[in-house]
Amino acid sequence: MTRARTSLLPYLLLAPSLLFLAALFLVPLLQTIGLSLTENGELSPANYQRMVGDLNFVPSLRNTFVLVLVVVPAQVVFALAMATMLQKLRLGRDIVLWIWTIPLGVSDLAAGLVWLAILQDRGYLNSALMALGVIDGPTPWLTYETPVALFFSVVAAEVWRATAIVLVILVAGLQLIPREYAEAAEVFGARPWTIFRRITLPLLRPSLQTALILRTVLAFEVFAVVYAIGGRNFPVLVGEAFVWQTDNQNTGVAAAYAMLVVVISLASTVFYLRALRTPPEQQP
Amino acid sequence: MADIQIERVRKDFGAVRALDEITLHVADGEFVALLGPSGCGKTTLLRIVAGLETRTAGRIVIGGRDLSDVPTRNRGLAMVFQNYAVFPHMTVYENIAFGLRMQGADTTRVQAQVKRAAELLHIEMLLDRYPAKLSGGQRQRVAVARALAVEPPVLLMDEPLSNLDALLRLEMRADLKAILQEAGTTTIYVTHDQTEAMGLADRIAVMHGGRIVQFDTPMAVYGRPQSTFVGGFVGSxxxxxxxxxxxxxxxxxxxxxxxxxxxxxxxxxxxxxxxxxxxxxxxxxxxxxxxxxxxxxxxxxxxxxxxxxxxxxxxxxxxxxxxxxxxxxxxxxxxxxxxxxxxxxxxxxx
Structure with missing residues (x-):
């Protein structure tokens, strides 16, 4: 009797969270699948056809992918460099980490607005450039006529906003690697770069995997920052879902966009799980 | 082959003096144990010899070369760590080959040296395995093989047997002694276990409170301790x-x-x-x-x-x-x- 109760207890304790997820994640997901696959109550690929046929579909798909391919690697490189530098600090490591993670506390829309204030025609950037004599007057960077400047503005904002989450994961990961490995490599003649490449990076693989999955999935869902900085001058997938839902009042096509993002996120997760798998025999 | 001169090495951690003007000469091919209770500074001294720890004052001269300010990687040493530090993501073969690869040895030499070191430690059959699949004793052997594969002039060992169970420690101790006698490598061996120091070393430097309180052959340290501390610490x-x-x-x-x-x-x-x-x-x-x-x-x-x-x-x-x-x-x-x-x-x- 007591034993039966004990073995049930973990499941009872898990139940609320499972119910919560089922109600607020699984049900909406199934509903979205249903919405995207039906028109006027009948099974139909019409929503997907409309999505693919839309003028903004290809640009938004391309923009999202290019953004992910530029932002995520940049964030990983920056976070690796920052985490490695933190490791070398003897004093004040926590304070530096704390400052670096401040952007984590800023909502993405607010982050977008901060960068808008910097980058708009009469923003801080142009004021500085004018003061330096680089430009003569207010220069627009965020219009559809300046796609490269607009793209890199979004990249800068995204890197500023979300590198810290990668950093936090990698800092935790680095702390799990015993110092002796790097010391042993050093004793046997390895240079700092060799130690990083042959010892630190492979041992950091599980943390890199976590950080990449999390960051990539979130990067595919990029929306608020883009919307604040460029509006529809830089269409992205989730932005299109938003436009179809609100402006066009077409939930079906919005659901199709949402499903596309889900599929891409799942695919990238599966990709990382396989590509960065640590075989059990190589685990420390 | 090389001798080791530790000259007036001092180490302060803030206001605490961890090492107080240590002077120690290890002859070419000699096996010296640094023996003392925890906190006596023996591991700090070893790490200063390796260059993994900075010193406050003094010199480290190995084989006539002043290495005091030479980075660890250029000191040409080999070391066995207390927790083995065998790389988990590399096979046993790659672990043993690591030092040779860092030296830029060609494939023939790598193969020959890895084979020799593996045979010496009786781990030839483990070369394709990953460390996670090995027992503590086997990992220890890999760590020693990795150190010996580079044929180092100087070998540093930091409590290498302390994580093994008693029986394995006894076996490994005898094996180590035979292997190192054959290799003739100058060795500094840190331990808090007086039996290990007695059994392995040519000479024992007994450390206490950041100083060497006696440096002599095992039997002299045992039979003629220079202080009540040495007499009480050595021998059971x-x-x-x-x-x-x-x-x-x-x-x-x-x-x-x-x-x-x-x-x-x-x-x-x-x-x-x-x-x-x-x-x-x-x-x-x-x-x-x-x-x-x-x-x-x-x-x-x-x-x-x-x-x-x-x-x-x-x-x-x-x-x-x-x-x-x-x-x-x-x-x-x-x-x-x-x-x-x-x-x-x-x-x-x-």
């Missing part, structure tokens, strides 16, 4: 120190009267547990047996002399039981006389 059981009064140059131990190195006053007679002959109560130092532990090869008796507790080794078949009182006759020439105040050894004659 620790050396007995019996407080005796001296009058007219003669120390009075019960019925016995022995020549002492001082004319009068109070001294400590340092006597190893096995350096007593058991005699009748009134023919020696009266010894009140409190406990008898039969340990197979001998029996360990703990008891009281006057108001001090001492330990005495008796033959395994001893008939003396707890509660009896017997006499002890120390082997006179093995007594180490110590100053009762400072605890340092006194000359053998006054």
């Amino acid at each position: 059981p620790p050396m007995n120190f019996i407080k005796v009064d001296v009058t007219g140059g003669q120390a009075k131990l019960g019925a016995l009267s022995l020549p002492a190195p001082v004319a009068s006053g109070s001294v400590l007679a340092g006597i190893r547990a096995e350096d007593f002959a058991l005699v009748e109560r009134d023919k020696g130092l009266p010894f009140n047996v409190l406990v008898v532990e039969p340990l197979g090869s001998h029996a360990l008796m703990t008891g009281r002399v006057a108001d001090q507790i001492i330990r005495v080794v008796a033959p395994p078949d001893t008939a003396h039981a707890a509660g009896t009182e017997i006499g002890l006759a120390p082997v006179q020439q093995r007594i180490v006389w110590m100053d009762a105040g400072s605890g340092t050894a006194l000359g053998r004659s006054a």
